[in-house]
Amino acid sequence: MTLSRLTALREALAPFNVDGFVVPRADEHLGEYVPPGAERLAWLTGFTGSAGLAIALEREAAVFTDGRYVLQLAAQTDGVAFQRLHITEQPPYEWAAARAKRLGYDSWLMSEDSVARYTAAGLEMVPLRTNPIDTVWIDRPAPPITPALPQSLALAGRASADKIADLATALRDDKQDACVLTDPASIAWLLNIRGNDISFVPVSLAFAIVRADAQVELFIDPAKLSNSTRDWLGDAVDCRTPAALAGALDALAPGRVRVDQAGAPAAIAQRLRAAGATVVAGSDPCLLPKAAKNEVEQNGARAAHRRDAVAMCRFLHWLKTTTGQTEMSAAAKLLAFRAEIPGFKGESFPAISGAGEHGAVIHYRVTPETDRPINPDEVYLIDSGGQFEDGTTDITRTIWTGPNEPSAELRARFTRVLKGNIALATTIFPKGVAGPHLDGLARRALWEVGLDYDHGTGHGVGSYLSVHEGPVSISRAAKLVPIEVGMILSNEPGFYAPGEYGIRLETLLLVQAADLPGALKPFLRFEVLAFAPFDRRLIDPALLTSAELTWLDDYHAKVFSIAKEGCDPEVQAWLARSCAPLEAVH
Secondary structure: OHHHHHHHHHHHHHHHOOOEEEEEOOOOOOOOOOOHHHOHHHHHHOOOOOOOEEEEEOOOEEEEEOOOOHHHHHHHOOOOOOEEEEOOOOOHHHHHHOOOOEEEEOOOOOEHHHHHHHHHOOOEEEEOOOOHHHHHOOOOOOOOOOOOEEOOHHHHOOOHHHHHHHHHHHHHHOOOOEEEEOOHHHHHHHHOEEOOOEOOEOOOOOEEEEEOOOOEEEEOOHHHOOHHHHHHHOOOEEEEOHHHHHHHHHHOOOOEEEEOOOOOEHHHHHHHHHHOOEEEEOOOOOHHHHHOOOHHHHHHHHHHHHHHHHHHHHHHHHHHHOOOOEHHHHHHHHHHHHHOOOOEEEEOOOOEEEEHHHHHOOOOOOOOOOOOEOOOOOEEEEEEOEEEOOEEOOEEEEEEOOOOOOOHHHHHHHHHHHHHHHHHHOOOEEOOOEHHHHHHHHHHHHHOOOOOOOOOOEEEOOOOOOOOEEEEEEOOOOOOOEOOOOOEEEEOOEEEEOOOEEEEOEEEEEEEEEOOOOOOOOEEEEEEOOOOOOOHHHOOHHHOOHHHHHHHHHHHHHHHHHHHHHOOHHHHHHHHHHOOOOOOOO
16 A cells, blocks of 8 residues: 555656655644644555654655654554654755755645755755645545634633734834734634644634734634634634635735744745745744733643543542553543543543553554553553643653562662652743753753653643643753743653653643742742652652652642542542652662
8 A cells, every 4th residue: 555655646746857755744734733634644654643754756765753753653654665764863854865856845734944954955845836645645535624613711811802912012013014823723822712623632724814903814714613703703803715815925015924934834935925025034923922821721721630630540540440451441441531521622632552562652652453451560651631621631640550569670760750750840940941951850860870761851731722832842952942931831751661661750830930039030930730649659769859759748649639529439548548658768
């Protein structure tokens, strides 16, 4: 199948006079999750991870992904048809430049920044008038059409008109006439609407133009808009069809138009320049205000996590007291527990339910073909989250299945990951610090014994939006964007032994002002949002300091206080044991 599809793509490329074609895992909005009709990379290669890219040349082809998916890439793709490469160790533009001169690409599926990496490597990049995959993908699914729904002020915390006014003021201050929004999450936040066009992220796929006079044009399929949603959007929002976007971009000439060159498809800026507009490179102006949650959104996140804690604790008790389960049945049971929670709208990402060696696949996604039993005396990792009308959750726990005791080596590695989680959760830092400055705190205990993990330590989380939200992340590779009050970030150090097991411990953190008497400048701290017990059988107390032990006991006391009321007596009794103070052994 893979070889026949690769052959069909090569035949479709013949009229374009290029040496090959770039196939990113993207749609026109360049988001993490895409509708079925945009899964071109999966159609061509079989790889279903959320980050990847393929390049098909006349005689060679390669598929690339990052450290989270290298094992999945090897399992899902044909090693005869495609070279399988790590995207940072072997950048695709360098691979292509050594083998080709002219590459075709779809300008709606790559940003200008990403295209520039190829041209900087010496390649001539040719935007094709049609995507050749779309001409050979015979049964390609149709675009999604689901209703766009209002998000009430009681959940949003701020009126859309006020957000638009602030954005328009920022445009005027920067002497810009308009900006183009291509991220549906930004549009959802700005207009206080939500949708269901793609899995896991409650948005409607759309584009928008915001002008410096606070007028907004929304380009969305009219079938998604009920009369009540149109009334909610108000007169300041002109709802137009997606087909009208091209003409609207032309009409912005000769003005100065802000476009996110990293997050918007290259086609936007190319169209604007062709019409005579001046393209001003700038990040999506909604990113920072969206990331810094207001008081209502912060309270919503707290409430959602408290309800989610009940589901997690019920699940962990169920897992400890049942046998004969598989990765899929366990993930389904956790989803069932979450579905009983008021306000639950769905998962925030596909649950990573990995037993034994599958836990070492950082973004493992169980399928009927890979599903395996959760066996006695092994490590089981469950990374999951929920979308609630008042917040988005994400939490990871690593469990020893027993009944025998884990090895001393395993307990030591787990405890060092836990030390990293505690180190980040308890840090106090000056305002102006960015994610890369904090990343090493979570790794120090692992580094001390020559261990590490091949992923970032934390990502931003939305407010009933994307579970992976910019512009801040805790990663060595992240941009130096200062952390601000109200941001929600994940805290998820890990360790992975390929072919054996994976360890990851994740909670979400809410950034707050730190009250430090005598401080000469503002400092920030973290408030822990996610609550579920850490598996005490995997903890080696001798490796914890007294301060870490105190923090852990306090955290577990909060878990018990928060979750007990939603649990039946049997679960409460288990929870009390799981959250009891951990005695130090020195």
